Amino acid sequence: MLTAAISFALTAAGVAVAGLRAYRRRFLSATRWFAVALLPAGLYLTGLFPVARTIGREFADWATRLVFDPRVWTGIVLLAISAALLLTTRRLGRRDAVDAPESRPAAGPASERPAVTAAPPKPKKAAAKKQDDGLGDFADIEEILRRRGI
Structure with a gap:
């Protein structure tokens, strides 16, 4: 009975706040408050408060x-070892698949697979300029500030 009273009091308070937000023409905020205000009553009416209490306990x-x-602690250590072994075998399996492509089943002729292209190389002049400045990524920002006279 006390749970019902508290639930509906929280719902009423939330609806009141939502009404105030709507009165101030903050409709998006009012809708959020109204949605949150409905939660306590909905949890009580569906009987989920005892479930939440049991889960918390x-x-x-x-x-x-x-x-x-x-x-x-022993169980946690065993779970960590298991996860480490699974990740290690996955990584080693990927490395073996890359090293020995003939062991993989063929997906079709090589001409049907799309070719992987490398990114075009950066101009050497721009790369040398960034290294000479010693500013790294701030060189562009400095150039913009210099143009604006700041």
Whole structure:
């Protein structure tokens, strides 16, 4: 009963704030406030507050076990090892596929596959200018400021 009263009080307060925002012609903000204001009543009417309470209690129990139970730490270490092994085998599998293209199944003739083109090289003059300035990426900004007389 107390949960219902609190839920509907929060909903009423949110609708009041949404009304004030709409009165000030802030319709987008008023719509957001109204949408958020409907959440407590909707959670109560669907019966999700007990579910949230149970989830919160279980999470708190798990966190307590995490701190004090060495079995949980062992499980975390095992999960980390498993993730590291999966990532390592994935990376090694990709490297083997690149090194030995004949081991991969053929996707068709090589002429049907699109060619990969490299990016055009930068002009050497611009690259040398950036290195000589010592400013790196700020050279363009400095040039714009210089043109405007700042």
